[in-house]
Amino acid sequence: MDKYIFDERNGLWYELQGDYYIPCLKLPEEEQRPIGVWGQRHLRYLKENRRVLLSNLQLSGKLNSYLANVEQQAEDMFERLVKQIAEREGVTEQLKAADPMKWVRMMNNVRIRAAEIVYNDLIYA
Numbered sequence: 336m337d338k339y340i341f342d343e344r345n346g347l348w349y350e351l352q353g354d355y356y357i358p359c360l361k362l363p364e365e366e367q368r369p370i371g372v373w374g375q376r377h378l379r380y381l382k383e384n385r386r387v388l389l390s391n392l393q394l395s396g397k398l399n400s401y402l403a404n405v406e407q408q409a410e411d412m413f414e415r416l417v418k419q420i421a422e423r424e425g426v427t428e429q430l431k432a433a434d435p436m437k438w439v440r441m442m443n444n445v446r447i448r449a450a451e452i453v454y455n456d457l458i459y460a
Contacts, residue, residue, distance in 0.1 A: 365396040373409035374402035377458050409453050416449035 340349050340356060349356035370378070381389040392398040421427075426445060431438040 365399050367399055368403035369406075370399065370402045371406050371410070373413075373453070373458060374406035376454075377405045377409075378402055380459050405457065409457050412457060413449050413453050416452055417445055420445045420449060 336351055338351050339359070341347075342349060348359040350359050378389075381392075389398070392401050421442065424441065424445065426438060426441045430441070
């Protein structure tokens with residue numbers, strides 16, 4: 336028996352594994368972009384709750400670019416929200432100079448709320 340055979344009906348190569356011919360399949364090459372904490376959390380969400388979407392992204396070779404886009408959107412949204420909430424609540428450089436501990440408390444509060452909004456609207460949606 337031949338190690339490799341070609342099926343003209345479907346255009347696939349098959350490799351002999353034991354007594355069976357297994358199709359020689361290869362996923363398309365995917366652009367590798369860095370994925371940060373937001374992308375990793377969204378990946379965990381996909382693994383736990385959206386397995387079909389995860390499988391489709393993996394098989395199409397678009398998972399990395401999808402997660403990198405989610406990462407970029409989440410980071411932009413987080414920065415914009417922190418800036419907007421801080422301005423609205425009066426967390427300024429003058430406050431930072433006058434009362435650093437109060438500024439830290441308020442900024443931590445602002446960042447936590449901004450992160451919650453990003454989680455609810457983008458990461459776990």
